[in-house]
Amino acid sequence: MEKYKKIGIKLTPQRLAILDFLDGNKDHPSAEEIYREVSKRFPTMSFATVYNTLEALAERGNILELTIDPHKKRFDPNTELHHHLICTKCKRIEDVHTHFELAVPGMHRKGFEVTGNHVAFYGICPACSHRT
Amino acid sequence: MEKYKKIGIKLTPQRLAILDFLDGNKDHPSAEEIYREVSKRFPTMSFATVYNTLEALAERGNILELTIDPHKKRFDPNTELHHHLICTKCKRIEDVHTHFELAVPGMHRKGFEVTGNHVAFYGICPACSHRT
DNA sequence: TGCTTGACAAGAACTATTCTAATGTGATAT
DNA sequence: ATATCACATTAGAATAGTTCTTGTCAAGCA
Numbered sequence: 001m002e003k004y005k006k007i008g009i010k011l012t013p014q015r016l017a018i019l020d021f022l023d024g025n026k027d028h029p030s031a032e033e034i035y036r037e038v039s040k041r042f043p044t045m046s047f048a049t050v051y052n053t054l055e056a057l058a059e060r061g062n063i064l065e066l067t068i069d070p071h072k073k074r075f076d077p078n079t080e081l082h083h084h085l086i087c088t089k090c091k092r093i094e095d096v097h098t099h100f101e102l103a104v105p106g107m108h109r110k111g112f113e114v115t116g117n118h119v120a121f122y123g124i125c126p127a128c129s130h131r132t
Numbered sequence: 133m134e135k136y137k138k139i140g141i142k143l144t145p146q147r148l149a150i151l152d153f154l155d156g157n158k159d160h161p162s163a164e165e166i167y168r169e170v171s172k173r174f175p176t177m178s179f180a181t182v183y184n185t186l187e188a189l190a191e192r193g194n195i196l197e198l199t200i201d202p203h204k205k206r207f208d209p210n211t212e213l214h215h216h217l218i219c220t221k222c223k224r225i226e227d228v229h230t231h232f233e234l235a236v237p238g239m240h241r242k243g244f245e246v247t248g249n250h251v252a253f254y255g256i257c258p259a260c261s262h263r264t
Numbered sequence: 265t266g267c268t269t270g271a272c273a274a275g276a277a278c279t280a281t282t283c284t285a286a287t288g289t290g291a292t293a294t
Numbered sequence: 295a296t297a298t299c300a301c302a303t304t305a306g307a308a309t310a311g312t313t314c315t316t317g318t319c320a321a322g323c324a
Binding site (some may be wrong): 069088096108110114118119120121123124125126 | 217219228230234236241244247249251252255258
């Protein structure tokens with residue numbers, strides 16, 4: 001795929017498969033989910049390859065590493081500025097494409113140079129609120 | 133200490149030491165930091181006790197489990213609604229006691245019942261921006 | 265007194281991630 | 295087209311953080 005060329009990493013079949021799986025993916029998959037899926041096509045795939053690729057992509061700003069799930073890292077191929085709505089029961093994550101104008105008041109900034117922000121909304125998704 | 137009685141868990145010397153360490157602590161300590169500190173007073177202290185106590189406290193809403201640091205859990209004894217400013221280099225976390233009026237627009241809510249939110253601000257703290 | 269419940273310590277087990285060493289391979293220059 | 299080399303890949307070991315298990319004990323209660 002031509003569109004992946006500009007990322008600036010060496011393209012390999014494994015990496016293309018990972019990129020294809022991520023492209024347009026709205027499920028914020030974990031390394032394990034990526035591995036499970038991609039290793040269907042590449043049964044010899046190693047976990048290290050998944051992590052290496054994800055790290056390389058994150059470094060270049062092509063994906064975001066989410067620190068939302070206490071148990072594992074999750075990755076988001078959508079690098080536009082956006083926020084998340086998380087079901088505290090099933091851990092499903094939905095995107096919230098709204099821009100919030102947020103600034104840290106000087107008194108709390110403590111000399112920090114603020115570079116970004118992320119809003120996590122918590123709630124219960126319809127599916128979970130139904131079953132009990 | 134009387135003030136701990138109302139938490140509703142059985143108070144033991146180990147738990148009192150953990151509670152004392154957390155009380156007013158603004159450093160958002162990890163389990164490991166709590167263990168290191170409390171085991172000075174109770175050298176036989178086990179990690180399991182730390183985790184059990186933290187879990188019990190979190191369940192009862194007496195502390196918050198922060199999912200901000202990708203490498204470890206961090207705990208916040210301040211359960212008032214507040215937000216955080218995180219140094220992406222040294223992982224220091226400062227509190228931001230500002231109330232933001234945030235609502236998820238209906239189109240993104242997808243039927244979620246939203247129960248709360250948390251804003252993470254990212255930046256570089258003064259100490260880190262100095263040393264290169 | 266005996267029962268029940270919950271807390272504890274110690275360490276094993278587990279999970280997610282990172283590292284290592286050996287081998288393989290895509291991209292470029294030849 | 296081929297050789298080369300830096301970078302990718304693999305398998306498995308290593309690590310870090312967290313959770314689980316087992317046996318023990320103390321406190322509260324019938």
